[in-house]
Amino acid sequence: MLIPILIGLYIIIALLMVVSLLLNGVRPSKTLAWLLAIFTIPVAGALLYILFGRNRRKIKMFSLKNQFNPLDELENAQCHSELSANKQKITSLINNTSKCPVTCLNELELLKDGKNTFESIFEALEEAKEHIHLQYYIFEDGILADKLLEVFERKVAENVTVRLLYDGIGSYSLSKKYLKRLKQIGVETAQFLPFKFGRFLSALNYRNHRKIIVIDNKVGFTGGINISDKYLKGDPALGKWHDTHLRIEGEAVDYLNRVFVGDWYLASENKVDIAAFKVHKAPQKGTSLQIVPSGPDDDFDVMEQAFFSIINSAEKYLYIVNPYIIPNHAILQALITAALSGVDVRILMSSSTDIKLVDWCVRAYYESYLKAGIKIYLYDDGFLHSKVMLCDDEIASIGTANLDNRSLQQNYEAQVFVYDPALCKRMKSDFLKDCEKSTVLTDYEKYKKRPWIKKLAQGFAKLLSPLL
Structure with a gap:
């Protein structure tokens, strides 16, 4: 029965x-x-x-209305007037989908690897007078976490509000002892979609992959670097851990803070008054950039559309640094089309990744790249974790998003699109230097003859690409 x-x-x-x-x-x-x-x-x-x-764009996880307030159209136009016409379309696309316009009253500093990044972060934290907002996908116990705890304790004693948001899966190893200590000293904490049985099925696949610090709504940090000692000590299996981060000062920080406030509300159900934060602007026109947040409950595929548009806009070159390139059909066809159109398309990634199944899946697409004339560079000196895209000395994209289904469809991500020729040329120079130190793959016929066992493993992994 x-x-x-x-x-x-x-x-x-x-x-x-x-x-x-x-x-x-x-x-x-x-x-x-x-x-x-x-x-x-x-x-x-x-x-x-x-x-x-389930389609999260139809079944939204949360709604925080009026989170973003676009700038005056005239001011927005002045910020990106130097861009070519097809690149200006990208700024309009982002503004229409994420409500984050181009801002130009900013100062920007490119930070490479853990040592430089954390030196800059701790220097800025010491200057905090009003609030410190942090959110990380991975926040692990260790030297960095202990040093942050010391800073937080001093700042809370100075009446600085400290809020820490961490992902329930990415920071699963964060100890209860550390969290207890945070609460004891007065740090407000929230866990994004915690790993709980009651929410297991609805929340497991949707993670907050952002890495954001905002200090007094004046200074902000974002990029690929998590709170993990491997950025200082390296990884036993992969060696040095290389990554790219940004220090932003100016009006764009307000938009970065709004991303944090929205995520904080989703995780804690506590609203923070956005209007209470003063917008700090650089004294004169500086670096033009856009903050690009994306998530599974956006009305549009914000990050996928932005990357797709950049790839399609490329006329001279498109350089990509990313450890997890598992393109969907649209991104793959855009890359192939660009290369076949005569654009210099190069992909720089590590010779191996930290997850074997993902490594197989990443390599499953090499044959398609090489057939179209895309050059693949495999970096041997450690693990490249950067998420960077460079296009025509006009656009540099730095942030948290990988070129895979998880970042484009399922995760909450934050990317910065910078419209600054000087920065683009500097990053292009660094890219080409790294390529010189890497093993290059260009021979399609040779790669096609790889052992059948590798083809089988890669084919199997490719079947799982929508889940990786």
Whole structure:
């Protein structure tokens, strides 16, 4: 008697999922795949759909209205008037999808690797007078965490408000002892979508991958670097851990702070009055940039559209540094089209990644790149964790987003698009120097003859690419 009841219950649940797919599905091929999974893999298919299949752009996780207030159109236009026409379209796209306009009253400093980045961060933290906002995907116990604790304790004693937001999965190893100590000294903490049974199915696949620090709404930091001692000591298996970060001072920091405030509200259900923060502007026109936040509940595929537009706008060169390039069909076709159109497309990544399955999946796309004339450079001196895209000496993108489905569709990310020829040329020079120290792959015919066992492993991993 029990078995027929369970079967009937599953059929009802499956039919409800079908209705949800028909109402909220975006891509017909993806909708059909989930329908087949639900009806051909009993129970497991339904669980996989709950974990990975629901359309968060239709079923929003939260809504914080009026989070962003675009600048006056005239001021916005003046900030990017030096860009070519096809690049100006990118700034308009970002403004329309994320409500973050170009700001030009900023000072920007490029920070490379952990030592320089954390020296700059701790120097800025010591100057805090009103508030310190931090959010990280990975926040681990160790030397850096202990040093931050010391700074927080001093600053709280000086009546500085300190708020720390950490991801429930990425920072899962953060000890209860450390969190208890934070609360004891008066630091406000919140965990983004905690790893709890009641929210396991709805939250597991949607992580906050951002790395943000905002100090007094005046100085901000963002990029690829987490709070982890491997940025100081290196990794036993991969060696030195290389990454890229930014220090921003000026009006763009207000937009970075608004990203934090929105995430803080989602994690803690406590609203912070955005209007209470003073907007600090650099004294004169400086670096033009846009803060680009994205998440699974945006109305549009903000990050994917932005990267897609940059790739399509390339006329001379497109250089990419990223450890996890697992492109979807649109991004892959854009890269191939750019290369076949005569654009110098180069991809720089580590010779190996920190996750073997991901490494196989990344390599599964090499054949397509090489066939189109894309040059692949494999960096051997440690692990490159930077997420950088450079285009035509006009746009430099630095931030947290990888070129994979997880970053483009599922994670909360933050990228900075910088419109500054001097910075672009400096970063291009650094890129080319790193390429000289790397192993280059250009021979399509040679790569195609790799051992069949590698092809098999890469083909298997490629099947899982939507989940990686």
